[in-house]
Amino acid sequence: MVLVPGVAVCAAVGVAMAQGALAASFFISGQQFQVAADRLTARGFSLYGMVDVTRKHELVPVVVSGFRHATLSGLCQSVVVDIPVLGTQTLRLTGGDGRPAEASNLFxxxxxxxxxxxxxxxxxxxxxxxxxxxxxxxxxxxDSRFFDPDGVAQQSLTTTLDDVRVTAVAVSAGTLNVPGLRLRVEHGDHACF
Structure with missing residues (x-):
């Protein structure tokens, strides 16, 4: 019973992201999760430092990777949670195996x-x-107080990344289309990497 609300929320977030309905601005939970892809190809890439904020107003320094338009093959997202009585559980979302996932304004x-x-x-x-x-x-x-207009950044017109492994605290996208989306909860640690 403890797991059901958390899984429902994670599933709703996954579906909302897949449909492009998730707002780009939100407090983060602070929990880290994994995002992996066999290949990420993008037009319009940026990389810059930022600070995310949890609901408890804790500050989490992050590196933001921005992609104007991206395709992702072999997409995997996982979060591992320890549940009292039930033990370790993994929420795992996969897709983009046959046809790549596509995203616009992915961060x-x-x-x-x-x-x-x-x-x-x-x-x-x-x-x-x-x-x-x-x-x-x-x-x-x-407009954030944590954005330094004079801080160092990286940018490129095109980017191809192979065997991508990211530990993240947030992902947002204007649109995210994931062919063959699969969402499941598995007992034990079945993280993407």
Whole structure:
């Protein structure tokens, strides 16, 4: 019974993200989760520092990866939760295996990221955050007290990332279409990586 409300909320968030209905601005839970993709290809990429805020007003420093338009093959998202009496449970969302998932204005707030290989076209490293034009800046971030217009950022016109592994605290998108979306709860730790 303890698990049902949490799973229902996570499922609703997953479905809302898939339908592009989730608002881009929200308090984060503070719980980390994993996002993985076999390949992420994007037009319009940005990378900049930010601070997210939990409902308890705790500050969480993150690196925001922004993609104006992205395709993701072999998408996986997982969150592992310890439930009293039931033990460890994993909520796992997968899709984009046969046909890639597509997203517009995708933002991933990460605490760590790794890729096996990264290819950038028309790359700028060291551009001021306030001068980013090739990739997107999340709506509202420019007005945030944590956004430093003179802070360092990265941008490129095109990006291809292979074997993407991200530990994140938030993901938002203008639209997210996931062919073959599968959502399941599994006993034990079945994280994406």
């Amino acid at each position: 991933i707030d990460a605490t760590s990221e790794s890729v096996a290989e990264a290819n950038f076209g028309s790359l700028d490293i060291g551009v001021a955050q306030g001068a980013v034009t090739k990739g997107p800046i999340r709506p509202g971030d420019r």
